[in-house]
Amino acid sequence: MDHDQQQESAHAPARRREMTRRQFLSYTLGGAGAFMVGGTILPMIRFAIDPLLAEKQQGEFVKVIEASKVTSEPQPVEFEVFTVDGWHESKRKMRAFVARGDDGRIYALSPVCKHLGCTVDWATHDPNEFFCPCHGARYTRDGEVLAVARGPLDEYEVREENGWVYLGSLKPNSRV
Amino acid sequence: MFKAIYNWIDERLDITPMWRDIADHEVPEHVNPAHHFSAFVYCFGGLTFFFTVIQILSGMFLTMYYVPDIQNAYYSVDYLQHQVAFGGIVRGLHHWGASLVIVMMFLHALRVFFTGSYKHPREMNWVVGMLLFFVMLGLGFTGYLLPWDNKAYFATKVGIEIASTIPWIGDDIKMLLQGGDTPGAVTLARFFAIHVFFLPGALLTLLAVHFYMIRKQGISGPL
Numbered sequence: 579m580d581h582d583q584q585q586e587s588a589h590a591p592a593r594r595r596e597m598t599r600r601q602f603l604s605y606t607l608g609g610a611g612a613f614m615v616g617g618t619i620l621p622m623i624r625f626a627i628d629p630l631l632a633e634k635q636q637g638e639f640v641k642v643i644e645a646s647k648v649t650s651e652p653q654p655v656e657f658e659v660f661t662v663d664g665w666h667e668s669k670r671k672m673r674a675f676v677a678r679g680d681d682g683r684i685y686a687l688s689p690v691c692k693h694l695g696c697t698v699d700w701a702t703h704d705p706n707e708f709f710c711p712c713h714g715a716r717y718t719r720d721g722e723v724l725a726v727a728r729g730p731l732d733e734y735e736v737r738e739e740n741g742w743v744y745l746g747s748l749k750p751n752s753r754v
Numbered sequence: 755m756f757k758a759i760y761n762w763i764d765e766r767l768d769i770t771p772m773w774r775d776i777a778d779h780e781v782p783e784h785v786n787p788a789h790h791f792s793a794f795v796y797c798f799g800g801l802t803f804f805f806t807v808i809q810i811l812s813g814m815f816l817t818m819y820y821v822p823d824i825q826n827a828y829y830s831v832d833y834l835q836h837q838v839a840f841g842g843i844v845r846g847l848h849h850w851g852a853s854l855v856i857v858m859m860f861l862h863a864l865r866v867f868f869t870g871s872y873k874h875p876r877e878m879n880w881v882v883g884m885l886l887f888f889v890m891l892g893l894g895f896t897g898y899l900l901p902w903d904n905k906a907y908f909a910t911k912v913g914i915e916i917a918s919t920i921p922w923i924g925d926d927i928k929m930l931l932q933g934g935d936t937p938g939a940v941t942l943a944r945f946f947a948i949h950v951f952f953l954p955g956a957l958l959t960l961l962a963v964h965f966y967m968i969r970k971q972g973i974s975g976p977l
């Protein structure tokens with residue numbers, strides 16, 4: 579390399595690879611701003627959606643009726659379940675229709691209409707059907723939907739012990 | 755006296771142009787019922803706002819006695835209605851106003867529809883209007899639970915059940931609204947929060963946008 583060439587490269591404007599002062603400031607301020615906004619908003623969102631992510635309450639089994647009294651005709655039983663509703667604990671009154679199926683097994687249906695949640699009753703409309711007074715949904719003895727609603731009545735977990743029927747939590751209908 | 759106070763302030767802050775900008779503008783002939791009586795249909799927007807102001811004011815005063823708690827909500831409403839002076843009137847304003855504001859909003863939307871005012875360049879204001887409509891329905895839905903009587907409870911139960919029929923996200927929406935497995939203490943508290951803070955906040959923001967666009971674009975021309 580001769581002297582002239584050396585001069586040239588020494589005087590060539592340096593290519594600057596660092597970010598500009600303006601970029602640096604907007605990144606740091608933007609980052610800090612996003613951190614502060616996120617740090618404020620995220621806890622609030624998580625706070626609001628907590629019920630969505632909370633664990634489901636496990637249902638206990640409750641004694642409702644003597645097994646020998648259950649016939650093929652669905653009969654209403656009332657029982658109480660211990661419920662925790664936020665900070666409020668209570669015994670919640672529940673209702674179920676208990677019957678013995680053709681297979682001889684005892685089953686229990688929820689009276690909550692699968693249309694929009696009114697309460698169905700047995701044999702008020704047709705002697706062999708559940709009927710909902712709100713918009714006229716109808717269900718068979720097994721809870722299968724005949725009109726209006728979107729699906730069959732929910733079913734309770736059933737356990738038989740020492741001649742008594744116990745009901746547990748709700749599950750989708752398994753009979754239809 | 756008032757003139758003197760006004761002048762005193764105006765001298766320091768020059769508020770007259772601001773005031774002019776907000777209130778002092780011409781009412782075109784085709785929207786003035788004094789010229790054509792049928793132009794009364796143009797009043798429904800203003801009437802909607804009038805009832806909204808009543809809702810917000812009466813609602814603010816109701817919260818002086820109302821308590822969003824399942825043990826006490828019903829009794830607090832019973833108390834404010836029957837024991838507090840003019841309770842029946844203040845609650846009545848809010849109760850009947852809640853229906854009237856929705857009727858007025860609907861009539862206003864019909865006017866906008868049949869005069870074709872939603873067309874270019876006012877499409878965005880129609881969209882904002884629809885958002886206002888849903889916010890208002892939300893206020894009606896969340897407010898209805900607050901007295902915590904049987905009608906309130908079961909109307910909300912059914913309402914939440916309807917929301918839960920939305921495909922895919924229905925169950926999550928139900929949990930979000932209800933805050934638990936059944937409508938209960940948590941539901942009442944969150945409906946109260948939504949009714950008096952979240953939705954009024956959204957309502958006022960949308961109204962500001964709505965009115966800004968009206969001033970900017972002017973009222974639509976005659977048919």
Ligand code: HEM
Nearest residue numbers: 809810813814816817820849852893894897898900901950
């Ligand atoms: C502008 C839209 C609003 C609508 C459509 C609306 C609607 C309703 C409805 C339908 C009820 C049930 C009333 C009843 O059954 O007698 C109610 C109750 C209530 N609202 Fe509103 N509301 C609005 C704004 C507000 C605001 C801004 C507040 C408070 C800042 C508020 C506070 C209350 C309270 C405390 C109750 C319970 C007392 C009661 O039931 O009489 N509301 N609202």
Ligand code: FES
Nearest residue numbers: 691693694710713
């Ligand atoms: S809620 Fe039962 S038919 Fe509609």
